Amino acid sequence: MTDAHEHLMRANEANWDARTPVHLASRFYGLDENLDPARWFAPWEWEDLGELAGRDVVHLQCHLGTETLAFAQRGARAIGLDFSEASVAAAGSLAAKAGLDVGYVRANVYDAVEALGEGRFDVVYTGKGALCYLPDLDRWAAVVARLLRPGGRLYIAEFHPLLNSLGPKPAPDAGPEFLLRNDYLGGRGPVHRDATYTYTDGPAVEGATDSYEWMHGLDEVINALIGAGLSLRRLRESDELTWPRWPRMTRTPSGWWRLPEPRIPLLYGLLASR
Numbered sequence: 001m002t003d004a005h006e007h008l009m010r011a012n013e014a015n016w017d018a019r020t021p022v023h024l025a026s027r028f029y030g031l032d033e034n035l036d037p038a039r040w041f042a043p044w045e046w047e048d049l050g051e052l053a054g055r056d057v058v059h060l061q062c063h064l065g066t067e068t069l070a071f072a073q074r075g076a077r078a079i080g081l082d083f084s085e086a087s088v089a090a091a092g093s094l095a096a097k098a099g100l101d102v103g104y105v106r107a108n109v110y111d112a113v114e115a116l117g118e119g120r121f122d123v124v125y126t127g128k129g130a131l132c133y134l135p136d137l138d139r140w141a142a143v144v145a146r147l148l149r150p151g152g153r154l155y156i157a158e159f160h161p162l163l164n165s166l167g168p169k170p171a172p173d174a175g176p177e178f179l180l181r182n183d184y185l186g187g188r189g190p191v192h193r194d195a196t197y198t199y200t201d202g203p204a205v206e207g208a209t210d211s212y213e214w215m216h217g218l219d220e221v222i223n224a225l226i227g228a229g230l231s232l233r234r235l236r237e238s239d240e241l242t243w244p245r246w247p248r249m250t251r252t253p254s255g256w257w258r259l260p261e262p263r264i265p266l267l268y269g270l271l272a273s274r
Contacts, residue, residue, distance in 0.1 A: 065091030
């Protein structure tokens with residue numbers, strides 16, 4: 001990772017520190033009404049993850065740790081890692097409120113081995129808006145491989161590159177039509193975004209409003225994992241999202257949201273093992 005990338009990631013860290021109080025109070029997360037960590041998971045994620053009781057699980061780039069709590073509820077020894085000091089503090093408070101024993105560590109994901117230890121985990125979990133903040137997927141995949149015990153599993157549940165190219169958050173002047181706004185494939189460097197308003201409801205972010213993202217196609221993700229020595233076990237593409245990105249989305253039996261048409265992938269699940 002270059003010095004320029006480190007500078008941009010520090011800007012992202014400051015932005016996520018500033019986002020945290022907005023997200024904590026948002027209706028999007030609804031933490032005052034319904035913590036329910038399992039609601040952030042698609043049913044097929046649990047099928048792919050398998051039995052977690054007694055397993056060591058780390059959730060990389062965990063933000064508020066909402067998903068991390070669900071692993072503890074299922075009997076895992078769960079740890080969350082995030083580079084935002086504000087997010088880690090908030091996640092710890094939410095875990096205490098839920099009465100769950102979850103540890104949280106503040107560190108850049110590229111420093112996760114130094115922060116957590118090598119060959120320590122049965123499961124590494126990440127996604128839902130995580131990979132787009134990483135400039136170097138090859139380095140990230142190498143970190144994941146080092147965190148896993150032999151036979152350990154990586155699970156990614158991530159927004160599909162097609163969703164990112166459409167724009168996961170509507171532009172201020174966006175109409176109801178689908179427009180390709182961003183690259184599907186990576187390779188053209190960071191995309192600067194004005195993060196004065198985030199993907200949740202709520203007031204403007206105060207202070208650090210610069211955000212930088214990197215586009216990663218599915219081929220880039222898969223080839224990074226293969227290059228790190230991981231074996232691919234399963235790939236899913238799903239047409240459901242946890243929130244109604246477009247007004248015409250309808251609620252599904254799972255409680256998530258789907259477009260009546262066209263059927264396009266909005267989320268993917270990828271299982272790999274060491």
